[in-house]
Amino acid sequence: MTTRSGRHFLQIPGPTNVPERVLRALSRPTIDHRGPEFASLALDVLDRLKSIFQTAGPVVVYPSSGTGAWEAALVNTLSPGDRVLAFETGHFATLWRDLAVNLGLQVDFVPGDWRHGADPSLVADHLRDDTKAVMVVHNETSTGVRSRIPEVRAAMADHPALLMVDTISSLGSMDYRHDEWGVDVTVGCSQKGLMLPPGLGLNAVSAKALAAREQGRLPRAYWDWGPILQANERGFFPYTPPTNLLYGLQVALDLLLDEGLPNVFARHDRHAEATRRAVRGWGLEVLCADEREYSSSLTAIVVPEPHDADAVRELILDRYDLSLGTGLGRLAGRVFRIGHLGDLNDLTLAGTLAGVQLGLTAAGVPIEKGGLDAALDSLA
Amino acid sequence: MTTRSGRHFLQIPGPTNVPERVLRALSRPTIDHRGPEFASLALDVLDRLKSIFQTAGPVVVYPSSGTGAWEAALVNTLSPGDRVLAFETGHFATLWRDLAVNLGLQVDFVPGDWRHGADPSLVADHLRDDTKAVMVVHNETSTGVRSRIPEVRAAMADHPALLMVDTISSLGSMDYRHDEWGVDVTVGCSQKGLMLPPGLGLNAVSAKALAAREQGRLPRAYWDWGPILQANERGFFPYTPPTNLLYGLQVALDLLLDEGLPNVFARHDRHAEATRRAVRGWGLEVLCADEREYSSSLTAIVVPEPHDADAVRELILDRYDLSLGTGLGRLAGRVFRIGHLGDLNDLTLAGTLAGVQLGLTAAGVPIEKGGLDAALDSLA
Amino acid sequence: MTTRSGRHFLQIPGPTNVPERVLRALSRPTIDHRGPEFASLALDVLDRLKSIFQTAGPVVVYPSSGTGAWEAALVNTLSPGDRVLAFETGHFATLWRDLAVNLGLQVDFVPGDWRHGADPSLVADHLRDDTKAVMVVHNETSTGVRSRIPEVRAAMADHPALLMVDTISSLGSMDYRHDEWGVDVTVGCSQKGLMLPPGLGLNAVSAKALAAREQGRLPRAYWDWGPILQANERGFFPYTPPTNLLYGLQVALDLLLDEGLPNVFARHDRHAEATRRAVRGWGLEVLCADEREYSSSLTAIVVPEPHDADAVRELILDRYDLSLGTGLGRLAGRVFRIGHLGDLNDLTLAGTLAGVQLGLTAAGVPIEKGGLDAALDSLA
Amino acid sequence: MTTRSGRHFLQIPGPTNVPERVLRALSRPTIDHRGPEFASLALDVLDRLKSIFQTAGPVVVYPSSGTGAWEAALVNTLSPGDRVLAFETGHFATLWRDLAVNLGLQVDFVPGDWRHGADPSLVADHLRDDTKAVMVVHNETSTGVRSRIPEVRAAMADHPALLMVDTISSLGSMDYRHDEWGVDVTVGCSQKGLMLPPGLGLNAVSAKALAAREQGRLPRAYWDWGPILQANERGFFPYTPPTNLLYGLQVALDLLLDEGLPNVFARHDRHAEATRRAVRGWGLEVLCADEREYSSSLTAIVVPEPHDADAVRELILDRYDLSLGTGLGRLAGRVFRIGHLGDLNDLTLAGTLAGVQLGLTAAGVPIEKGGLDAALDSLA
Structure with missing residues (x-):
């Protein structure tokens, strides 16, 4: 070229676009992920990430793409053959559906025209007794259409299914409230509103989702919330975390929360x-x-x-x-x-x-x- | 502090320690992962990575830790309940065993004293007809003990099990020959001999392993070699790749291959x-x-x-x-x-x-x- | 803020705006300015700088601002009380005049309206027998007006005065030909067309200017071309050079010459x-x-x-x-x-x-x- | 190589060695040197630099090498033909002497064996009635010998000559007290104890030196303290300052003062x-x-x-x-x-x-x- x-x-x-302050943070020397300086970094970013999701609960950080965070949401909470409900809002909703199918779930996929969000008025019709989770893309990156999550949640009424929401291209850019809206697993990543390079997958997790994890029988190891949340308590991870992206995350959080x-x-x-x-x-x-x-x-x-x-x-x-x-x-x-x-x-x-x-x-x-x-x- | x-x-x-040339590469602006500049980067690093594994076959790059690459090796090739053989060479061999168990595999774990490598003389005794894979840690990071992979391979004789080797702390530091030694899946990562920050998991994959993928029935999506290898042919990835770590990888490959x-x-x-x-x-x-x-x-x-x-x-x-x-x-x-x-x-x-x-x-x-x-x- | x-x-x-490739070059570790790696860097940039001035002669690089390069042009070639001719094209032409006065020179300053360049038709009238140098600002940064240097030079005919031209805001941006146009000292700096941070002052020097240096009796030490050009032959400097800006210059030259x-x-x-x-x-x-x-x-x-x-x-x-x-x-x-x-x-x-x-x-x-x-x- | x-x-x-935090600061985008963000930076570093010299008076920062700061000390305070006293402590003391001679000063140079500092016991003998300044190298970089500045100052008794001290390789590394020791001009630079790349020359200036400037008749423009100190009051410079080195200086001051x-x-x-x-x-x-x-x-x-x-x-x-x-x-x-x-x-x-x-x-x-x-x- x-x-x-x-x-x-x-x-x-x-x-x-990654802000130059974040880019420069990425080039700080990598440190011992088992030492005190790392723990201090991790505790800070894990705590402040919560405010981005508007949750008081934990946020799990993976070395992964957003696709990994999709997979994590499912394997932590569901069992082989479980029925889930999803909405065809566009390309990424379709990919998430495909991923669920590949993991052995049974997906009821409400068709859509790729010009509208998930239709709250259709939720009740498609929820079945054995529906274990409802999967919605908050902001469909392929179409620029936003689904109305509070209305979807309201339409679920007191059905026990988990509500899982993909906020990959809305997190940190559009108002999104994990707790207030009653979401169980929110899926996010680093390379959009968080203004970081790709490499971090995120799950915000409700107490109900954590409880569901006790029952979920899909095989899981890498994505398992359990050991991660346990190690996170002291600022550590069960496997080597992506240190330099966490440097960047710390600065990105500064920028977002300062603004x-x-x-x-x-x-x-x-x-x-x-x-x-x-x-x-x-x-x-x-x-x-x-x-x-x-x-x-x-x-x-x-x-x-x-x-x-x-x-x-x-x-x-x-x-x-x-x-x-x-x-x-x-x-x-x-x-x-x-x-x-x-x-x-x-x-x-x-x-x-x-x-x-x-x-x-x-x-x-x-x-x-x-x-x-x-x-x-x-x-x- | x-x-x-x-x-x-x-x-x-x-x-x-990440060389300063690599650190500075990490701070290059992130680019469109679907554009021509990215494709040129990806094709280059995917090609040159092969020489580090001493293989002519493909190397799969994940946004993940090394633990993710462990999981990938297993879920791509095996089915629920499959029997695998592993050796207790230390802490990481034990963790890999645990991960396999969590994924629903049946692990024959040959005990060890954490001061020796996998004993080639015990391989034949522990290989069973239905053993589907042998998992060995080349260089046990917890003990500083190297297992003699060629001897392990020889001891497997013509048993059809796959040979999977963890080279997390030897890749790019110690002589390791994926093809010559007859390894089927080699597991590596970025933050050791490749002199990068954590965030990349690697699988070098033999033709036999690719064939096994056709049979493997463990649920897989994120880790699935298939769509990745297909997209890689044109320099792309099925989900957003960790661009800035790939910048670093390109420089790290320059350094290793120049030396x-x-x-x-x-x-x-x-x-x-x-x-x-x-x-x-x-x-x-x-x-x-x-x-x-x-x-x-x-x-x-x-x-x-x-x-x-x-x-x-x-x-x-x-x-x-x-x-x-x-x-x-x-x-x-x-x-x-x-x-x-x-x-x-x-x-x-x-x-x-x-x-x-x-x-x-x-x-x-x-x-x-x-x-x-x-x-x-x-x-x- | x-x-x-x-x-x-x-x-x-x-x-x-400094290109990000240049910014990153600035952050390379500083090296021994008396070692072989430095010499290789210096020889490269000193050679390629010539093409930016369109000269075959030497370019002197100072750790200084552009103002320093103004002073260098004068103290290397002139003697106390020497008469010089300058044109009031704007604020910077006026500042250069003031600097010459402060150094003890006698300046004939042709008035101007700050909306035109130096008028070539006035040159002959104002050149006196004892005029030792003509000072012109090629591109007056305060007004956005370009002086027509070839016409000024032509108007000087065969008068022996030196022609000194300030290209601070034109070098590397607008066509400028030190040799072809018959300029004796061209003054430049780093922070404009060269796309570097401030910190380098530049003099391109004709053979005639070098000869004038032998006669010039203004006190000089830091700015003296002699020891610099001598040390430059082997890639060194008589005092510590601004290493990291030279890293940036090397990349900036790559960019300009590639384009x-x-x-x-x-x-x-x-x-x-x-x-x-x-x-x-x-x-x-x-x-x-x-x-x-x-x-x-x-x-x-x-x-x-x-x-x-x-x-x-x-x-x-x-x-x-x-x-x-x-x-x-x-x-x-x-x-x-x-x-x-x-x-x-x-x-x-x-x-x-x-x-x-x-x-x-x-x-x-x-x-x-x-x-x-x-x-x-x-x-x- | x-x-x-x-x-x-x-x-x-x-x-x-430039600390990596400083190196990264160098790569921040260059800003408008006439804007409010710059003024805030400049006021901060100019203020905190004083503590490094242990002075309450002003410190002048030049885009230059240390050699430039030598020249600045002399041209601001002396007149052509003035007599100064210097001590041959090594290579750099000799170079400073040469520079003074080139500027037209008359230097009494006390011979030395390059293994001792300036001998305080010889000061009184060599001070003459018309001696205008005493030049001493605090820490002779060519020999690793420190001169005892307080004893030199004491030996000058109430002679009116200025005391000028080169602290190029001691500033920020060895105890040095501009005010307490009665020094008039202290010469420093960026690339030693301040842990920056080369490119900044420094003068700490006493009230007596400022008064001497009113009498000094050596030609001066670039080095003139007057306009610099005036512009510095509001955080600006009379010519374009070396912005990116000032970014580095700000971090270096953080490091030194934190320690x-x-x-x-x-x-x-x-x-x-x-x-x-x-x-x-x-x-x-x-x-x-x-x-x-x-x-x-x-x-x-x-x-x-x-x-x-x-x-x-x-x-x-x-x-x-x-x-x-x-x-x-x-x-x-x-x-x-x-x-x-x-x-x-x-x-x-x-x-x-x-x-x-x-x-x-x-x-x-x-x-x-x-x-x-x-x-x-x-x-x-």
Whole structure:
């Protein structure tokens, strides 16, 4: 690749831009994971992570991707053949379903059109007596659609199933309340709202989920919450933890908590609104079909036929050094996605939207020019 | 903790000292894991990793600890209730056994005294017709004892069981030949001889192991070699890979391959020999009881009673800012371990041995003074 | 200061944004400045620096600011009381004049309106028989006006005075040819087009300037070219050189030469043109009054009365985290400056211009809205 | 150069090992040197630097080497032809003398044998009525000899000459008291006890020196204290300051002041004593001939004829990756120097001394073996 001047615009919906303070923390020398300095680090990050999930309960940190945290949620609480209920909100909901199937679970998968969140009104119909867990993706990264978790929870009424929620692309970006909303296992990871490189999988765990672990008979070892929570009490781990990512996490927590979570959420709401205004200003369509379900961390944009969304995306990468998210699964070629989450400010968003506007034009997609201006008006 | 002047001596048997070139690589901005720059990175490291295992076959890279790579070896190839043979060479062999049991396997565990490697002469006796796999730790990190893998393999004769070998603390430090020795799954990780922070688990996989995967019925998803190897062909991963650790891996491979593996191994042999000379010079005992089985990456030293090895270790950390390995499991309080692997040179080893000599003296352990001198003579 | 999300936009006319590869190079461990590794580094950067000045002669590198390089040019070649000719192109030309006066030189200072470059047609009139040097600022950083050096040189005809040119904010950004244009001493520094932090002052030196050094009687020691050039031959320095900035310089040279100087210059021309289109689109005025003299590295924008340019600038910094250049000297409060030099790309420029547009509006400066669009059209 | 494993031992008497926290600070993005964030940084470091000099007066920070700070001390206070008194304590005292001569001063240079400090008993004899300044090197970096500044000052009695002291290799390592000892200008730099890369020159300035500036007629501009001190009041500089080194300085001050200066000095005394014990244990000679004048930051060791000290040094670098200081000036080939200043601890010193012992032996220099043991006994 030829040398390119200037900073790359990484505006996929994760991994997100890692703040330079976090990047530098990653390069601190690795220390003894059994020594006192490590314990002090671990106790601090494990404690402060709770506030990101808005929980008083424990958060389990894995050296893994988010996919690992999906697997952990299931193998800790369920038994072979257990029935679970899931909603086809998009590509990642489908992958989580596939993972559950591979682990030997029986998944009732409520079909969806990839433009709406999980429909709370369908929950009661699909819950069966033997349903052991309900799996919902809070913010579907492939579509930019947010599911209304409190309504899903309400629809479960007093059914004993566990509620498991994937917050991979919403955690630390959009308001999410593990305890208040009655979630049992929340699945997260490092490379989105936490502004870290990939490499950490996260589970926030309710008391009910911990109790379910006593019954769960799926084979588990690496993912087992038990030994991890026990060792965590003194700031240690049952196997070697990812020290340098924890350095980064410590700084990322500083940044998020210094800004203040309500401010962080408001910032994401504001950038998402400006992005949607740009889309409409271009005369294009936001994929998300229900304004109650707009994602504040990413926006998927429908590229009108016969234009190929990936060709647009590649032109933009090639010409403007801006990385956008591809259309996944059944959306391949039909949408591209703008990530506006993590370490972001108005002018980087403006540059991003300028790049999209320039790229759509260069690709010959018929757009109106007012998109960027509409976004700036919204930001002003 | 009060500010301490000078560089910390991290001489545990892993995580090891991460070279500053690798540390700086970790702080490169995270990129799109679906873009061309990432693919080029991944194809390079996946290819060059093979030479570290001395294999022509694939190496699977997980965002995980080494424990995850243990689990991966088993869940990819075995079925619930399968019988495997393992050897009690020390703490980590025992943990791997426990993990297999947790996954629902039936483990024949050949007892050991934690001072010897797996005894090749016992293999034939313990192999049963239905043994599906033999699990051996190449270099037992808790004891500093090396198992003689080629002899174990020879003792298996033409038994169809898979041979699985843990090289967590030998990979990239001690001569190890996945293909030539006939190993089916080699388990490794990032934070020892590869001179990286923790966060990568590794499996080198033989054709026979890949074939076994077709039969294995243990539930698997995250660890499944299949989708990973398929995606790896074009430089991608089925879930978000640990980008920044791969940056580091690329530099670590440069360093190891520039030095040349034979030189790397010779360097470790030389430092291990100097360390043992020091131990004998102090009138102390190396834990490893068979000189054919000395580890070249770490040395466990027996602390004479009634002295507590951990008290010595803590004094050394406190007074000399030198981290040594603790005694694990049944060796707690009886030994400490010096890691002499990874990014190491003569003078850092000399400083380390000076710290041990000073610390033993300060702790009141009766030693002769000639240890450090004997080591220097050996290095000269 | 409260924590701010996202990357700061540093769009002053220097220091410029330091590429992350350069930043990481700065953090390499400092080495022995008298050892072979250092010599190899120094010989490389001293050689490749020549191409940036487009000279075959030597380039002297000082641990200093650009001001130091101004002083070096004078004390190496002149004697107390010598007469020199200079042009009042703006604040920095005035400061260089002041420095010359402080060193005991007699300066004929041709007045200027701070909107034009040095007027070649006035050179002959002001050159006197005893004029020893002509001092010109190639790119006046306070005004964004470029002086036409070849025409100045031509106007000097065969007068024996030395030609000294300040390229502080043009070197590595705008076409500049030390040899071809017949310049005797070119003054540069690290923190602009070279994309480094401040800390290096530079002199490119002609044979004629070296000969003048033999006669110059201004006291000199630190700045003396003689011992430096002598030590440089083997890759050393007469006093401790700024090792870590040289690490950065090595990478910066890689970046500039990989991109190719003609491409670098064309990029700056293009970004400057887009910026001027924005200014006109807003209905505002570029300070530079002669289109032949537009700077390609920065643009000074006149803020219409009664608005205070600094109030606008501060609002923009406060609200949009964008640093712009202040009005200096007689331009205080009347202009602000956009730096568009160094490590820059289209989308960062777009974000910058968006910030200016938003800020002008927020400050109540009456502008037309078409500025950003005009810039994007120009970039497309 | 072939890739070398392990960390380089940089034990020259400066540049010293830069702590990794400082190295990482160097890689922070460069900011606007005219903005509020910069002012806050500058005010902090300028204030805390005073405590390192043990002065209540101002400290001037230059982008320069230490040589620049030598020049600054002279050009700010003296006039052409002024008479100054200096002492030939070694290579650097001689270079400072040469610099003064080059600037047009008249230097009375008291001869010395390069094994003693400035002799206080000779001060009165050499002070003449028109002597304007006395120049003394506190810690002669070429010899490892410390001059007794309070006794020199006392010997000056009430003579009005300024006292100028070079603390380049003692500042931040050895007890030094600008105010209490009555020094007028103290010269320092970044790359020794301050544990930074080279690039900062320092002058601590007394009220008397500031008054002398009003009379001094040596030409000055870059080095002029006046505009610098004026701009410093609000946290700014009259020309672009070396931002990234100031980031490093801020961290270095944290480290030194957290450890506490008395502890820092005691640590250096202890390491120097251990080093001298090693030298004597080898049966070799410390160059410094007066035990009242031992340097605590470096030790020069006499290599017995006919052995060439540089050959020993090169062998040690080549074989053990340990950089030692060369013999300078008239000591070339006769001594090598061990730097034991800056970011150092017992075990790094032990490794260094091990390397020297191994290298001397390998080079065939006849030594006794007890050097390292004697040093360890001293440290214990």
